[in-house]
Amino acid sequence: MAKRKKISLSIEATRDFTLTLEPIAGGLTMFYAFINGVKVIQSDGTKKRTWSGKIPDAQVQVKIRVVGIDSASFKLGIDLPGTADDQSLTLKLHGGYYETDITL
Amino acid sequence: MNGTTSIKDGQIEAGPELNREKIEKGNTFFVRPTIRMPLTTKSDNVLQIDRFSSTWRGILTIQYTKDNTKTSGKISRKSINGQFEYGSSEFKYYPTGTKTNEFKSTESSYAFELKCIGFYTKGAAYAKQFSPQIRLRYSYDWKAATEVGVVNLPNGNGVVTTTNMAIDGPSAKPTFSPAFSLQIYSGKGSFSYSPTLYYDFTGKKNTNDPFNNLNRLRLESWIFFYPLIKDNSNIKIGITPFFSIRTAGTDDFNKIEYGGMITVKFGTTFLQFF
Numbered sequence: 001m002a003k004r005k006k007i008s009l010s011i012e013a014t015r016d017f018t019l020t021l022e023p024i025a026g027g028l029t030m031f032y033a034f035i036n037g038v039k040v041i042q043s044d045g046t047k048k049r050t051w052s053g054k055i056p057d058a059q060v061q062v063k064i065r066v067v068g069i070d071s072a073s074f075k076l077g078i079d080l081p082g083t084a085d086d087q088s089l090t091l092k093l094h095g096g097y098y099e100t101d102i103t104l
Numbered sequence: 105m106n107g108t109t110s111i112k113d114g115q116i117e118a119g120p121e122l123n124r125e126k127i128e129k130g131n132t133f134f135v136r137p138t139i140r141m142p143l144t145t146k147s148d149n150v151l152q153i154d155r156f157s158s159t160w161r162g163i164l165t166i167q168y169t170k171d172n173t174k175t176s177g178k179i180s181r182k183s184i185n186g187q188f189e190y191g192s193s194e195f196k197y198y199p200t201g202t203k204t205n206e207f208k209s210t211e212s213s214y215a216f217e218l219k220c221i222g223f224y225t226k227g228a229a230y231a232k233q234f235s236p237q238i239r240l241r242y243s244y245d246w247k248a249a250t251e252v253g254v255v256n257l258p259n260g261n262g263v264v265t266t267t268n269m270a271i272d273g274p275s276a277k278p279t280f281s282p283a284f285s286l287q288i289y290s291g292k293g294s295f296s297y298s299p300t301l302y303y304d305f306t307g308k309k310n311t312n313d314p315f316n317n318l319n320r321l322r323l324e325s326w327i328f329f330y331p332l333i334k335d336n337s338n339i340k341i342g343i344t345p346f347f348s349i350r351t352a353g354t355d356d357f358n359k360i361e362y363g364g365m366i367t368v369k370f371g372t373t374f375l376q377f378f
Contacts, residue, residue: 023337095230
């Protein structure tokens with residue numbers, strides 16, 4: 001279920017944004033996602049996790065951290081209507097871990 | 105607020121789940137009251153509730169999790185889970201050894217369970233992962249007596265048959281079962297390891313005190329394999345030897361029992377064990 005949290009990501013949060021993390025193969029233990037350093041997803045990797053909300057017009061940093069077993073894979077989805085509709089990437093853990101920084 | 109439903113081992117479990125989360129601070133809390141009932145028609149997953157529905161179990165689960173994971177550095181979380189179960193079951197038995205003379209009794213079972221689960225890793229490729237887990241469980245569970253074969257009268261051709269039925273009424277034994285397990289992933293390969301220790305205290309029939317009777321120590325050493333099957337994530341295939349030793353009292357088993365177990369679990373992660 002999509003979660004819409006009223007957390008203060010910036011003074012003027014105006015852009016709609018949806019972030020999803022979905023297990024694909026192998027053992028996915030934990031999904032974490034941070035937007036401008038604020039944790040928005042903190043869930044085990046048993047099913048698709050979604051965060052929806054508004055982000056500022058200014059540059060936004062998204063950090064993803066995933067823990068699991070060996071080279072398990074998951075799908076990272078980004079939906080930024082008007083800019084990047086429904087972008088998704090299938091990614092593999094490396095030695096049971098994956099992290100990436102995305103600038104929007 | 106969410107709902108939860110599951111069907112497992114011929115039982116359906118359903119109920120609401122009330123969540124309170126402050127993810128930005130790492131806190132999650134939920135309360136989940138559910139009811140579990142046996143399916144009326146297992147092949148069609150149908151539950152019929154009527155005046156004959158006498159077996160049910162209510163389960164209240166409360167869980168609090170504190171996750172200290174930040175944008176960088178170590179990943180660490182702890183959760184504490186409490187569960188209370190209360191249920192009623194109807195038992196049929198035949199003290200005279202004939203199906204026409206049926207006795208029924210309805211008994212209430214209950215259990216308390218407390219689990220503490222930690223998870224720690226550096227948050228880096230090839231880093232070791234650990235999850236120490238403790239479980240304390242007290243249960244007072246009514247069980248039907250073992251069925252025995254009752255010899256029937258010879259039929260017209262002189263053939264003697266037997267019918268299996270419970271002669272004795274149900275009985276309950278209190279059990280206190282502390283357990284400890286350490287989930288270990290080395291950071292390499294598709295296997296995790298789970299050495300586990302159980303110590304079961306089983307009391308005398310129809311008393312509430314689980315101590316001063318039968319004690320058994322049980323050791324298991326699970327190895328779990330996580331296959332990479334596309335669109336079928338979080339499958340665990342486990343295998344373990346077990347070793348059980350009776351340290352006090354008597355039971356129907358040998359003082360030392362040993363063997364092996366195999367399991368396949370779906371939709372479960374490294375963290376789910378007890």
